[in-house]
Amino acid sequence: MCRSFSRSDHWPKNGLPSSSAPHPEVDTSVDTTFTLEEVPRLTPDCSVQQKSSNPESSCVSMKSNCSMHQPQPYLSHDSELPEVFNTLRSNLRKKFECLYEGISKQGNPTLLNEIYTELYITESESGEINNEHEVRQIETQSRRAETEDTPIKCSDIFRPLPGQDKPIRTVLTKGVAGIGKTLSVQKFILDWAEGKENQDVQLIFPLPFRELNLMKDKTLSLSDHLCVFFPETKEMDISSDKYKVSFIFDGLDECRLSLDFQSDVRLCDATESASVDELLTNLIVGNLLPSALIWITSRPAAADLVPSECVHRVTEVRGFSLPQKEEYFRKRISDQSLAHRIISHLKSSSSLFIMCHIPVFCWISATVLEKMLSEAERGEIPKTLTQMYTHFLLIQTNIKHEKDYENKVKDEDMIVKLGKLAYQQLVKGNLIFYEEDLSECGIDETEASVYSGLCTQIFREELGLYQGKVFCFVNLSIQEHLAALYVHLSFINNNINVFDQITKPTNGDKVSLSVLHQRAVDEALDSKNGHLDLFLIFPSGSISGV
Incomplete structure (x- = not known):
C-alpha cells in the first residue's frame, strides 16, 4: 500500500506522476482521431513528489517532457471481460439516450440525438476563475465575437488542439447554471456507448457529485465504490494499467464533500479503503489511477475547489451561439x-x-x-424574465390540476413551502437537497414525493445509482424565481422581511416594497460568487423591466 502521512509531502504541482516516470507525447497533427495503438497513456507512479516551485508549471502553460509509451490493447485472456465492456456500454446507453428537459423520468421521453443542438465550448485562455456575477458573464458571452476562440466539440474534450503539445488528463469545464454542462456530459457518454466517439477508452464511469454526496459517510476502496455504482465491473481489476478509464464528475458546485487537496493522506492503491473525499482528491491529482482521464464540470463560482495545478485543460461552455x-x-x-x-x-x-x-x-x-x-x-x-418564469409556474400549476391526486395539496401551500426551501437553500448555496433539508422547511417525506409528482417540471425527486433520494429544482433559475416569490409573499401576506426575519411595524409606520427590494440589492451585492444575482432580477423585474 502507498499511504503517506507526512505533512511535507505535497501533491505534484502538475497533477501528473513524477517526471521520472515515462509519459506520452501527444500527436499534434490536425487529424485528432486516435486509433487504439495511438492513444496517449500515462503510467502510474506512487513515489512521493515534492511540490514544484516552477511558476510556469500551470494547468495551461505546463510543458511535457514525456517519452513515447505505447499502451496495451484492452483485450484480455479473460474471455468474460469483453462482455463486461458490452454490458457497461449497454447500461450507459439506456441511461443517457433520452433527454428529460425538466421532466421526471416518466412518460414519453425525447431521444437526445433527435433534438441535440451542438453547444459552443471553448478552451479558456487561463486557468483563472471568473468571479464576476453569473448574469454579467452571460451578458459578456453574448457580446463576445465567436471568431475569437476555437470551438471544441464535447467529444474532443480530451484531445489537444492543433499545435498543442501537452498531455490532457484532467479537464475542468465551467459554465453558468443551465448552460449545458450536464448535457455535454450526456452527449459525450452516449456517443461513446453507441460506438461513435472516443473508442480508445474502454470504461467510462459517470459519478455526479449529487450522488457521491450520498456516500460521504462511507469508507470504501475505489474499487468497492465502483462496484456499488456499476455492479457489472465487480470482477474487473481497474487498478491495472491495461484498461483506459475515464471518470466524469459532474456538478462540482453541488459537492458537499470536504475536498482537502492538502491532506496528509496519499493513496495509490484502488483496493485501499478511505473516505470519499480522500478517494476523489487522490484520483484527481493522479495518485490513484494516474492513467485515468478525469472530467469535472462546475459553475464558475465553485471551480476553484480544484487547484489549478491539478487541471490540464480548462474549458468553458458558452451555451448556444x-x-x-x-x-x-x-x-x-x-x-x-x-x-x-x-x-x-x-x-x-x-x-x-x-x-x-x-x-x-x-x-x-x-x-x-x-x-x-x-x-x-x-x-x-x-x-420580461419575471413574466416568463411566472407564466411557466402558472402553466405547471395548471398541469397539476390534471393529475389524479390534485386534492392532496393546495396550490398556495405547495408554492410557499417550495419557495421557502428554494430561498433557504439558495442562501446556503445548495442546488440539491436531501430529506433533512426538506424537513427544515416543514416538508416531510410524503409531501416531498407528492410535490415531485405534481411538479415534475419544477421540483424533482431522483433515485441515483446508489438508490438514495435526491431532490432538486429542475434548474437554478427556477429555484431563484420561487425564492424571490417566497420573499415577496412573506412580505405582502405575513408582514415578514425574510432577510431580517422581523415583522413590519404596525404602529402606523409603513415600509414600502421598494425597501425590501433595496435590501435584496444589498444582499446580492454582498454575495461574492453571485449566487443571488438571478434571484434579485425576479423581485425587481416589475421595476427594471428585465
Missing part, C-alpha cells in the same frame, strides 16, 4: 410557423434573447410561448 438559438427552437417546435413567431418574439426583447444563450431558458421559453402563441391561448405575451 446566435445560429444555435434558432436551431434549437426549430428542432423543439414541430410547427415551423410557430417556431418562427417564437424566435421573432424573443428577438424583440434583448434581455430574453440574451438569456437564450442558456439551453434551459430556451426550454422554459419554448414551453411558455408555444402555449401562449397558440390560437387557443389569450393574454399578454411575456416580455
Whole structure:
C-alpha cells in the first residue's frame, strides 16, 4: 500500500506522476482521431513528489517532457471481460439516450440525438476563475465575437488542439447554471456507448457529485465504490494499467464533500479503503489511477475547489451561439410557423434573447410561448424574465390540476413551502437537497414525493445509482424565481422581511416594497460568487423591466 502521512509531502504541482516516470507525447497533427495503438497513456507512479516551485508549471502553460509509451490493447485472456465492456456500454446507453428537459423520468421521453443542438465550448485562455456575477458573464458571452476562440466539440474534450503539445488528463469545464454542462456530459457518454466517439477508452464511469454526496459517510476502496455504482465491473481489476478509464464528475458546485487537496493522506492503491473525499482528491491529482482521464464540470463560482495545478485543460461552455438559438427552437417546435413567431418574439426583447444563450431558458421559453402563441391561448405575451418564469409556474400549476391526486395539496401551500426551501437553500448555496433539508422547511417525506409528482417540471425527486433520494429544482433559475416569490409573499401576506426575519411595524409606520427590494440589492451585492444575482432580477423585474 502507498499511504503517506507526512505533512511535507505535497501533491505534484502538475497533477501528473513524477517526471521520472515515462509519459506520452501527444500527436499534434490536425487529424485528432486516435486509433487504439495511438492513444496517449500515462503510467502510474506512487513515489512521493515534492511540490514544484516552477511558476510556469500551470494547468495551461505546463510543458511535457514525456517519452513515447505505447499502451496495451484492452483485450484480455479473460474471455468474460469483453462482455463486461458490452454490458457497461449497454447500461450507459439506456441511461443517457433520452433527454428529460425538466421532466421526471416518466412518460414519453425525447431521444437526445433527435433534438441535440451542438453547444459552443471553448478552451479558456487561463486557468483563472471568473468571479464576476453569473448574469454579467452571460451578458459578456453574448457580446463576445465567436471568431475569437476555437470551438471544441464535447467529444474532443480530451484531445489537444492543433499545435498543442501537452498531455490532457484532467479537464475542468465551467459554465453558468443551465448552460449545458450536464448535457455535454450526456452527449459525450452516449456517443461513446453507441460506438461513435472516443473508442480508445474502454470504461467510462459517470459519478455526479449529487450522488457521491450520498456516500460521504462511507469508507470504501475505489474499487468497492465502483462496484456499488456499476455492479457489472465487480470482477474487473481497474487498478491495472491495461484498461483506459475515464471518470466524469459532474456538478462540482453541488459537492458537499470536504475536498482537502492538502491532506496528509496519499493513496495509490484502488483496493485501499478511505473516505470519499480522500478517494476523489487522490484520483484527481493522479495518485490513484494516474492513467485515468478525469472530467469535472462546475459553475464558475465553485471551480476553484480544484487547484489549478491539478487541471490540464480548462474549458468553458458558452451555451448556444446566435445560429444555435434558432436551431434549437426549430428542432423543439414541430410547427415551423410557430417556431418562427417564437424566435421573432424573443428577438424583440434583448434581455430574453440574451438569456437564450442558456439551453434551459430556451426550454422554459419554448414551453411558455408555444402555449401562449397558440390560437387557443389569450393574454399578454411575456416580455420580461419575471413574466416568463411566472407564466411557466402558472402553466405547471395548471398541469397539476390534471393529475389524479390534485386534492392532496393546495396550490398556495405547495408554492410557499417550495419557495421557502428554494430561498433557504439558495442562501446556503445548495442546488440539491436531501430529506433533512426538506424537513427544515416543514416538508416531510410524503409531501416531498407528492410535490415531485405534481411538479415534475419544477421540483424533482431522483433515485441515483446508489438508490438514495435526491431532490432538486429542475434548474437554478427556477429555484431563484420561487425564492424571490417566497420573499415577496412573506412580505405582502405575513408582514415578514425574510432577510431580517422581523415583522413590519404596525404602529402606523409603513415600509414600502421598494425597501425590501433595496435590501435584496444589498444582499446580492454582498454575495461574492453571485449566487443571488438571478434571484434579485425576479423581485425587481416589475421595476427594471428585465
